[in-house]
Amino acid sequence: MSNGTGSRPRILAIDAGGTMTDTFIINERGEFVVGKAQTTPHDESIGFLNSARDALHYWGMSVEDAFSAMVSGIYSGTAMLNRLLERKGRKVGVIVTAGMEDYLRMERAIQTYLGYSYSDRLHIVTHRHNPPLVPRKRIFGVRERIDVFGKVAIPLYEHEVRAAVEQLLRMDVDSIVVNLIYSFKNPVHEQRVREIAEEVMAAEGRSAPVYLSSELYPLRADFPRLNATLLEAYAAEPSREQLQKVRSVTRAHGAKFDLRVMASHGGTISIDARELARTLISGPIGGVIGAKYLAERIGVQNVACTDIGGTSFDIALITDGEFQIKNVPDVARFLLNIPLVQIDSVGAGTGSFVRVNPGNRRIEIGPDSAGARVGVCYPEGGVDTVTISDCNVVLGYLNPDNFLGGEIRLDRQRAIAAVQQQIAEPLGLDVYAAAAGVVELFEDNLKNDLLGRIIGKGYGPENYTLLSYGGGGPLHVSGYSAGLNFEDVLIPTWAPGFSAFGCACGDFEYRYDRSIDLPIFPGIDDATRMHLGAVINAAWDALADQVAAEFAKSGIPREQIHFKPAIRMQYYGQLNDLEFRSPVQRIEDPGDILQLLHAFDTLYAKIYYNAARTPDFGYLATRAIMTGSVDVEKPALPHRAEAGPVPDPEAQVGTREVYWKGAWIATPIFAMDRLHAGNQIVGPAIIEAPACTLVVPPGRKVRLDQNDIFHMRPA
């Protein structure tokens, strides 16, 4: 934070969480303020405005003055997710291929244990079906069948459609979702269902929107396709009304920018976008978007992003400047056909519970956590099981009087007593050795996960720059990066607000996917190659038209859009496909197909082994993807004048006894906001800010650069 007075605010990023709405406002110099206010679920625009006011009062600005100067506003919230979790969505009716009416009751079984730990996955008694979004009585089957090639195998029984629509209307549904088998190959039956539904509605003088899966999510796998389409009707549409309210509030207060929402594919989209369900999960990906942007700015190609919050450790890899996309992610125990930035989440955060397994007397961490209730050291939280934070307090890493800037006081004696009773005694250890053992195990687990992901990509840590953020990242980064030989280890001073910063870094970008399932057999001639190319081009063109149509809603002409065609491909007969940016903008000649295959071969060899390649059987292009983006203003990075390596004497605010590898050492404590660019601090040292603590152990040192980013290196 800073006194941004005199500078014009440029970008507004809002994160409306379940309880608090955070506002992040950045000015043209890269300085920012953060505001907080209670979320107001019945009308989020109230909480939003309060939160923005709270932020702007630090700069002594009125909302009107600030909003009129801003060029970008990004909104991300959990409202849609909550609507889904609380099952408070629209009353939807569903029409599916006859025989498939029980999709939501069977959930392909996998949805009964999504999000569970490995031990619970094996522990069948914990598996449980979710309450369906649509009860069985509002799901109707109609006889029809499109086959795998897109040919009509059984014609649509139109009288059954008519009867289903009539019954749904009698049940007073708000909307109708249609999801027929292989509709992505041939949408003719779904389209006919809509025509019939509209006829029936017209005859009865009614109207309700009809959602076709072939239009919204034309992708293979009918169950995730149904879920995604259903989500659109059930939760996304009511959330759109909330977003429109927020937008009208911004406009009423002088804003000229068009409010955008963070979407799961890693770009921001307009709130008028047709597919809004992809904004369901926007919070956690913010950090990855921020990391990608930061990497571009400071000229780094490969970044390992690590985010430690209260409940989880999230890892994402940016390789050659791009993050990975997951095809069929699961969110809130739903399998969805919505592209999502690939983030691997482990149930290990600072609030994770620590227990001694009475069976084998080993320490177990998580996967459940105290979350915002911190741990035993925070008596008001009502937690009675030891957490990682308790161990950090016991060892002196965390300052009990400066947690969240002193907003919350932690009770160190209480933490010591709990660690003693729950961990140290059962293991026959000294209380401090026990706490240190827990933290070491925690950091080793994180290190192994991180290393596993990087090696799984076919790289080593020495190819990556490690970026650590989130409230707990700086606290543990020295531990989970130790011995991994990363190219560099970066800790931005704004680590706790990095996700919000990331939301402000999102491109204005739409992405559309379509299954094509196109075999490319070996030994084909150029004419066949050109024919295949025409199919791929046609898919890209159709998707590009969709992208352009969405931008048109925001008044952006097609010429301003940068189109980035991509494709997913696999070796014919193998099971996993890989996504990559196409080396050519269009397939213009037979050589372009070969370029596409070559790009796939190279990527595959990087990730798996050369020997696992099976080009002799040909290739399968599974999916065509088109991304289109337009330039938007991004936050400036802070830029500070370089001072010498020695911190000002007043930067050191005290010393504290801290436990380092079995010994108590009087350790200097620095205030983060009193350090200058160029300052260097050799461990052992602790650097404190209101919302984060950077631990520098003996044998490591940090240097603050001009962009307000710490670099950690061996001393």
Next chain:
Amino acid sequence: MTHYDKSTIADLVDGRLEWPQLKAMMSNFKDPDRFDTYIAVLQERVPWDDQILLPLGPHLFVVRKADGSIVTKSRSGYEFGDYRQNWKLKARIRVRDTEASLQELYPAMMHCTPGWMELREYIDPLDGTLLEVEAVPPGYPIIHSFQPDLETFYREWLGREL
């Protein structure tokens, strides 16, 4: 160490726990005092004073009587004799082995084929509570399906003598 108070265990017995709490209990380490708390809750809910040693089902228990003998006893108070004897032989038994009797429970075509399989319902002679059901081929003997080794269970699992 995991620990739940008696009222939580009472809610567990009554099926009154919310799913998230139930799931958390399943996923957590077993509370070492669970058995005794559980038995204490059950003991409060039976109309007699004999000490429950082991529950066999929601309405059936192995108990120690005042004279020291150990018997199988139902909630209603009916005693089935020594716990090493097959209690089922002293229960009232209803056999469902016809279409009509099976269709009191199942829709047509959704039940077993009489002649291949039958349902035997073991009923408390005092108050008619259903104590156990088995699905077996006709002619299958009435087997004492669970005969606990109480001494070993108490000594080696609970760490005390019976």
